[in-house]
Amino acid sequence: MKAAAFEYLRAASCDEAVAALAGEDTAVLAGGQSLVPLLNMRLARPRLVVDINRLADLSYLRRDNGNVVIGALTRHRAAETSAMVATDLPLLAAALRYVGHVSTRNRGTVGGSLAHADPSAELPTVAVALDASIRVQGSHGVRDIAAPDFFVGPHETALAPGELLVSVSFPVVPGAVSVQELPFRGCDLVVVAAVAVEDGICAQARIAVGGAGPTPIRASAVEEALIGRPVTDAVIAAAVAEFTCDPPDSLHAPASYRREMASVLTRRAIGTAVHT
């Protein structure tokens, strides 16, 4: 279980990284928590690994006009323990606690999780729920991609060859939050919800389900069925009934179970959020 040989570039600047990524068969090494195991298993075999860990200017958290902008190289653990994330992006803070373990969050990066585009991963699901904007840099300059457009399929993104994910901008949304997963690793689903309730009426809802399809799914029909209605159990149940998905079998859970659990977890996420 040793990686195939590759060349290695420790990029000293974004421009250098982007220039290197323009070549054939390249891979970006950020936190390495997904890439290095894939290299070890020879499931990823790039010609060139571009290490962006020394690009200190990609590691930051800042407020910007009703958004929180997070540099791609910001470690999960830094975001998780950030007071700004705790107050402005409680959904992200809650989701981060489900990402791996402290030792993986110490290394793993916000940008890396997004670029890896695991459909059942927490950060892509939060990005879809919040309609985050993902900024990528290429030889052409920078462009912003809305999260729903960024995730194209399992481990597939809208990143063009030669582009580097440099930051993500999460809008600050009101409401209480909940992240739900089953304590059964074979299920591989995550539901994230941010629900704002005013005078017993749902004012805003952001809900997404990870693992139930090729990319995280924004539960728009559920949100619509909630907004403007009193958040009673019956309304929540009716709203969740609007959710449809077509998840694949996983090794330890058939599609039918995973589909059903997506609904259960969605209902629990909403219920937990509104009762917080």
Add this chain to the structure above:
Amino acid sequence: MKVSLTVNGEEVSASCEPRRTLADFLRHDLGYTGVHVGCEHGACGSCTVSVDGATARSCCMLAVQAEGCTVTTIEGLASSGELDPLQESFREHHGLQCGFCTPGMLATAHELLRDNPDPTDSEIRAAISGNLCRCTGYQFIVDAIKGAIRPPHDGQQRDGVVEPGAAASSRRK
């Protein structure tokens, strides 16, 4: 490529291919065989070391990434010939059997107690849930970490529903 770093307070360097993981580099190129490799895919936690003050799975880092870093392995925990309090507590509470997961457990437990000096049992269990142990069933590891809390706690305190295994073992002859 040549990689220079500080391991357990000592400046060391060696050459390796870019594909060499930090775990293999520490073990085979630098001789820190206290770093154990259990899965090479970041799932078991045995290879956990401290890199610049934060735990990291050394199988999920390339050695070349560690250029200039400060690394602490299990060999660096006991200074001046004395076990540190956590090592001592693992011994006292039988927090290890084969010892293969122990280096990673100790690294993780050190970080936990640094960041949360008075964890509950469930916080301890959550903190070590990324470190697999196939021998102990975890109970005595939890007891050992609990036992290393300063100031010392009553070892019998536990937030589970069962009385402690160690102290509560009843005997009948």
Add this chain to the structure above:
Amino acid sequence: MDVGGLIGARVSRVEDVRLLTGRARFVDDVREPGMLEAAILRSPVPHARIVSVDVSKAAALPGVSAVVTGAEVKAAVRGPQPVTWQVIPDMFHPRTYALAVDKVTYPGQGIAAVAAKNRAVAEDALELIDVRYEELPAVSTLEQALAEDAPRLFDEWPSNVLGRTAVRTGDAAAAFAEADVVLSAEFRFPRQMGTPLETRGVVATWDPFTDRLDVWLTTQAPNIAQAAFAEVLGLPVGRIRVRTPDLGGGFGNKFDFYGDEVVACVLSRRTGKPVKLIEDRAESFVATVHSREQKVDIEVAARADGTITGMRGTVYGVLGGALGTAGLSPCWVTAASVTGPYDIAALDMNLVGVATNRTPYGSFRGYGLPKANFVHEHMVELLAKRLGMPAHDIRRRNFIKQFPHQSPVFVFDSGRYEECLDLCLAAVRDAGWERIRQDARARGAAVGIGYSFQNEVTGLGPSRIQTFAGSSHSGFDEEVVRIDSTGHVTVYTGLSAMGQGIHTALAQVAAHTLGVPLDHVTVLSGDTDSSPYSGYGTGASRGAPLGGAAVRTAATRLKAKVLRIAGHILEAAPEDLVITDGVIAVRGVPGRTVTMADIGDAAYRRLGGRLPEDETPTLEEREVYDPVNVATAFGCTAVLAEVDRETGVVTLLGYLIAHDCGTVINPMIVDGQLHGGAAQAIGGALSEELVYDADGRMRTRTFADYLLPSAAEVPPVAISHMATPADHVPGGFKGMGESGVIGGGAAIVNAIVDALPEYDLEITALPITPPRLLALMRKGTGR
């Protein structure tokens, strides 16, 4: 029985400091001069003819020293891989070699191997080997293997059924004919494995000039490995040295002898250099033996008062595409032990060994016992439900009460089963579980309590039983106790230290017996050049009852010699002397003392006048212990579990074991062993499964696929001890290394059933994952 002293003391382990400071030496830490590293190319397909293997590109890769194919390995060895256990003499035992020769019979079977300057280059070379397979239909499941028109795995045998036998006692037909109640059930147990955190490994040096083989090997049974090397490679045993480094867990998986170690030897011979071969985690899921997979059909005959009068049925052992060294024996143990702790007069169990295109079947902690326990504890609960009686009443009514007891195969030496059940119930009461369950139910939560009772044959074993049961290895153990010229003690053992604390346990026995401080005792193991001979190695829960007993006896004899010498020096009768903390004193005469160091000096260095003339110099005793019987441990497990009715997720809230392993040497170690076994039972009951896909390929490749329990899933565990010594074992010790894993599955499942009374669940297949439990609940609702 010993009271006080070091036997029974909760002392910290002598193994710990090295392990805690990174000073231990595991196999991958071994680095011999000029050493090469190897890797094995493994078949991705389950069943195929090998049309051709072209290694030319691999051999030409810079850094590669040698490449060998299956045919070359076969030509280089004397014979096929051994099958140590042949429980059915007329069973078909296919001759298989370390690498596949012309046919692949399971995914993961080795095809070719490379030795190179390092593992990465060796893996590069594997990618350059061109293998052409002619795929054959996969026979991946029991049903496929038994089908009328099933493709056959072995051209030279007309069926995939490799052998049949039966375990019988009493008149089962009469028992069933006269029964008031007959119950039946069908059980399916999945493929699981031990997954020690350290994978298997070997460093082999087979020097072509001296023709001496020097092997570092992760083995629980060094003498069996040594014999296997001799048999396969055609070398005299005396030219083979097997050294065992620190083992990162074994759990039976490192008991068996693998083709991989033979491949490393052949590569070493070929290159003239030491060769290291370390299995990586991904390949471990196909290259290390699998266990547990069985189908068990069972019928129970009982009287209306709850007396079980007979059991009959069939155990199907779902074997792999080759036989491991354990052969069919784990499945035979299931059949032989299916009556458990109950006095059941009639048994008629068939045993069928069936080959499939899966990894060979082998040893895993508990061997056949977890399945047998699950079966009898399920049937006890079923009978209780049928008769409307409490399950514990059924247990009590049927418990074996008179000892020794002749079970269908083994003689159980001793037991106090009702007291052990009571001890467990008392622990449950003290923990307040009834109230927790009541409160949970009041708020609508599904919380249940489940039990299982187990007994277990430990301390294998009498060599006559081993030979009778088809083992090509004996069951005795040899230990040596030596006092050196400084008065310190060294214990030499052929058992392997793999985390179970055997060095501490044997040191405690020696120190206790000799009357010396614990830190004056060193235990050495792990080198066949200097270690005594262990007939069966470290398995079958035999370290304490065999090794402990042998040390006890050897140390007792040695103590007598010490006292004779001391008596000579002190001019006192040996029977008037006492040894305390390494000082020999004349009882009742203060100041008349001599130290163990003085005795050592008198026996090795300054003999004149101090060593009695009829004594030989040196202080060493050797005991070869072959027990007259096995030693039967027993225990009761109680589990408190909560079920999420909506998701099927089971959360364990508490876990209690009442256990009796005779005289306890170190209760802390015993507790640790039980805790660890319990965690393996939890994984086995709830999440662990090796999964093959519909095409017969292995899907389980990582720890994200094989779901070991983490600290978050294992509840607090507590142990209650009682001690019924094995009177026939010096010291009274019984084994318990496997105990924790045996009863867990049944107790967990019974707790789940108890948590969901409204569903009338019958859980007969493991692991009971959330999707499966939910599906069963739905089925139950529909009934």
